[in-house]
Amino acid sequence: MSAYDGVVQELIDELGQLPGVGPKSAQRIAFHILSADTERVHRLATALTEVKARVRFCEICGNVSEEDQCRICRDPRRDSALLCVVEEAKDVVAIERTREFRGRYHVLGGAINPIDGVGPDDLRIRELMTRLADGEVTEVIIATDPNVEGEATATYLTRMLRPMGIVVSRLASGLPVGGDLEYADEITLGRAFEGRRSIDV
Amino acid sequence: MSAYDGVVQELIDELGQLPGVGPKSAQRIAFHILSADTERVHRLATALTEVKARVRFCEICGNVSEEDQCRICRDPRRDSALLCVVEEAKDVVAIERTREFRGRYHVLGGAINPIDGVGPDDLRIRELMTRLADGEVTEVIIATDPNVEGEATATYLTRMLRPMGIVVSRLASGLPVGGDLEYADEITLGRAFEGRRSIDV
Numbered sequence: 001m002s003a004y005d006g007v008v009q010e011l012i013d014e015l016g017q018l019p020g021v022g023p024k025s026a027q028r029i030a031f032h033i034l035s036a037d038t039e040r041v042h043r044l045a046t047a048l049t050e051v052k053a054r055v056r057f058c059e060i061c062g063n064v065s066e067e068d069q070c071r072i073c074r075d076p077r078r079d080s081a082l083l084c085v086v087e088e089a090k091d092v093v094a095i096e097r098t099r100e101f102r103g104r105y106h107v108l109g110g111a112i113n114p115i116d117g118v119g120p121d122d123l124r125i126r127e128l129m130t131r132l133a134d135g136e137v138t139e140v141i142i143a144t145d146p147n148v149e150g151e152a153t154a155t156y157l158t159r160m161l162r163p164m165g166i167v168v169s170r171l172a173s174g175l176p177v178g179g180d181l182e183y184a185d186e187i188t189l190g191r192a193f194e195g196r197r198s199i200d201v
Numbered sequence: 202m203s204a205y206d207g208v209v210q211e212l213i214d215e216l217g218q219l220p221g222v223g224p225k226s227a228q229r230i231a232f233h234i235l236s237a238d239t240e241r242v243h244r245l246a247t248a249l250t251e252v253k254a255r256v257r258f259c260e261i262c263g264n265v266s267e268e269d270q271c272r273i274c275r276d277p278r279r280d281s282a283l284l285c286v287v288e289e290a291k292d293v294v295a296i297e298r299t300r301e302f303r304g305r306y307h308v309l310g311g312a313i314n315p316i317d318g319v320g321p322d323d324l325r326i327r328e329l330m331t332r333l334a335d336g337e338v339t340e341v342i343i344a345t346d347p348n349v350e351g352e353a354t355a356t357y358l359t360r361m362l363r364p365m366g367i368v369v370s371r372l373a374s375g376l377p378v379g380g381d382l383e384y385a386d387e388i389t390l391g392r393a394f395e396g397r398r399s400i401d402v
Contacts, residue, residue, distance in 0.1 A: 011248040
């Protein structure tokens with residue numbers, strides 16, 4: 001249903017491809033753009049292009065970064081003995097907000113999910129093993145989401161890491177089960193860090 | 202709270218300015234952009250810029266258009282005796298979808314709303330009067346939203362148009378009261394057109 005003239009419809013179509021933006025929202029945003037300040041729209045268009053041009057993934061931890069290595073991996077004050085494994089880069093931001101954790105991160109790029117065809121080989125688990133090889137890391141904190149896929153990933157990682165003599169822990173309960181880690185408030189997430197427990201598989 | 206590195210945060214901030222996009226949605230869209238096809242992101246950025254560069258408002262009816270006059274105003278097959286007055290350009294699209302109406306449109310650019318400080322002079326009412334001056338239009342159908350502001354606008358217009366000897370009608374009930382015209386389904390909106398009634402003020 002191409003209801004609008006050329007470029008307006010193109011914009012609505014492109015906006016409608018974004019996550020959480022349905023056809024009605026896309027139309028509303030497009031009309032907002034039409035009457036918005038040209039300067040502001042240019043800033044949005046530029047931000048979109050710049051992000052694609054300049055942002056890459058940290059070669060060490062997989063976090064988003066404008067450099068080859070992210071600012072956490074470059075920071076010499078972070079504790080290299082403590083490694084926190086998360087699913088997504090946005091989980092790093094959520095944990096940093098608690099100010100509870102001073103170690104380093106490893107971003108898996110997702111969780112094991114057989115239904116969507118995501119297996120261990122699709123995640124950055126091989127890179128994790130390489131990072132752990134030199135023995136500098138003594139504890140791995142698994143901070144995958146407290147849902148089925150996150151738990152499955154935690155169990156899988158624990159089975160791989162235990163034989164290497166590394167202490168493996170999981171964020172404490174306190175996180176609402178079935179939810180998304182990134183939506184937890186700072187206090188809940190901070191307490192979950194403090195009360196992390198060793199995994200018995 | 203600037204949680205991300207430079208350009209990622211800039212993109213999140215810009216996206217968060219869009220209507221209906223909160224901070225969490227902005228973050229989700231930004232991460233979608235990060236992992237999306239570069240080609241696709243460029244298409245979105247281009248569509249944003251193009252819309253601002255190429256789309257203007259029709260000099261006759263106020264609808265959005267890439268030309269000085271919109272495709273409806275340029276179409277000689279449309280009935281020039283029948284003029285439908287709407288609040289927004291998206292209402293034109295909603296009515297066109299019903300295929301019930303073969304006349305022309307006039308877009309007011311909003312509705313009378315004293316709380317938001319929108320009075321008759323802020324709408325394209327003077328342009329409407331100019332269009333009606335030559336007597337070609339014999340009926341004006343007022344299709345403002347069936348809410349308080351829309352009704353107030355309809356009453357105001359009726360009082361101005363009646364003394365000019367023009368038949369003034371209002372879309373029939375059938376539209377859910379308190380709602381937005383643009384969300385009505387085709388059948389409801391089509392019936393409302395068929396059953397339009399003369400206004401007695």
